[in-house]
Amino acid sequence: MVGEDFENRCASLLEELGLARRDEIISVVPLTGGVASDIAKIETENGDYCVKFALEKLRVKEEWHAPVHRNAAEYAWLEVASEMALGYFPKLFGRSTVENGFVMEFVSGDDVFVWKDALMDRGPVEGEAGTVARLLAGVHQRSARAGFDRRAFDNAADFSALRLEPYLRFVGGIHTGVADTLNEMADDLFAAQTVLVHGDVSPKNILFRDGAPVLLDAECATMGCASFDVAFCLNHLLLKGVHTPEHARPYLSEVSDFVSTYLKAVDWEDVAALSRRIAHLLPMLMLARVDGKSPVEYLDEAQRARVRAFSLHIIAHPEDTLDGLFSRLTKAITS
Ligand SMILES: Nc1ncnc2c1ncn2[C@@H]1O[C@H](COP(=O)(O)OP(=O)(O)O)[C@@H](O)[C@H]1O
Ligand SMILES: [Mg+2]
Structure with missing residues (x-):
């Protein structure tokens, strides 16, 4: 189940970055695995995206807080790693300092x-x-x-x-x-x-x-x-x-x-x-x-x-x- 707040946040991010309007979003599917972020696959009429926001409080048993601007470090890492041309990295579609979130290619395929x-x-x-x-x-x-x-x-x-x-x-x-x-x-x-x-x-x-x-x-x-x-x-x-x-x-x-x-x-x-x-x-x-x-x-x-x-x-x-x-x-x- 995706909360309405989360869906709105994803929609605002895609809108701010000029990638899709709210009414062009078909589905928002959260991706599991991590404890430090909200991350989802978004299907839109213009194609699929992967959006990622940093969480302030991590989903672990112990109290563990971390600054959300780390989302910027992650985006910067993906940018420089891509420039180094060492392998495949997801394409990047922009980052919002308002939402502390960014959008990248959703990497998929049979392989x-x-x-x-x-x-x-x-x-x-x-x-x-x-x-x-x-x-x-x-x-x-x-x-x-x-x-x-x-x-x-x-x-x-x-x-x-x-x-x-x-x-x-x-x-x-x-x-x-x-x-x-x-x-x-x-x-x-x-x-x-x-x-x-x-x-x-x-x-x-x-x-x-x-x-x-x-x-x-x-x-x-x-x-x-x-x-x-x-x-x-x-x-x-x-x-x-x-x-x-x-x-x-x-x-x-x-x-x-x-x-x-x-x-x-x-x-x-x-x-x-x-x-x-x-x-x-x-x-x-x-x-x-x-x-x-x-x-x-x-x-x-x-x-x-x-x-x-x-x-x-x-x-x-x-x-x-x-x-x-x-x-x-x-x-x-x-x-
Ligand atoms: N660009 C992407 N394309 C496809 N799947 C992705 C992408 N980014 C993340 N994922 C999937 O989502 C999972 C969680 O993403 P990750 O960036 O590791 O977030 P967290 O910080 O929550 O661990 C990854 O283990 C991977 O399976
Ligand atoms: Mg992870």
């Missing part, structure tokens, strides 16, 4: 699927993670170059509210023994300005279209540290491996593939230092998906307890290399 749905359905398929790594590395690499226009991405405060607080500092409040380590990591990530971080590289924000990834939902976009996007995405793959033990090894192998593809493209900073940061951050994010403000919905209690135990142990006794980390994670996940 389009949400990566998360496919992973949950049939497990990982060899090579898919590598294509995501290549796309992500491309954005990071180009944004690290001199001359990249960073003005739309001076968003450390929003990134802090949406990512550092709920995933790291909040968890430090629960697991006080590792609080200093988590807070130090949050401080470092807050200070970093090296690349354009997407901030939500999760399979539910990736469509595959014609075999290639389409990365969406960049509302946390900021100049920051590349390790965040890499660790964030790897975390999703690893937790799915915990969830479906029969796919654990294929997930681990996709994780290795992701990392080797990604690291090959790193020419903007020291690879060993970046790998170390990823290796330190990844177990923190694993813990965050169990005890943070955005807990993973598909792990059962026993699986959550396992993730909690091994992540806490690794955070307290960290690995400095990704090989070292993956060999411990392989033992933890497959035994």
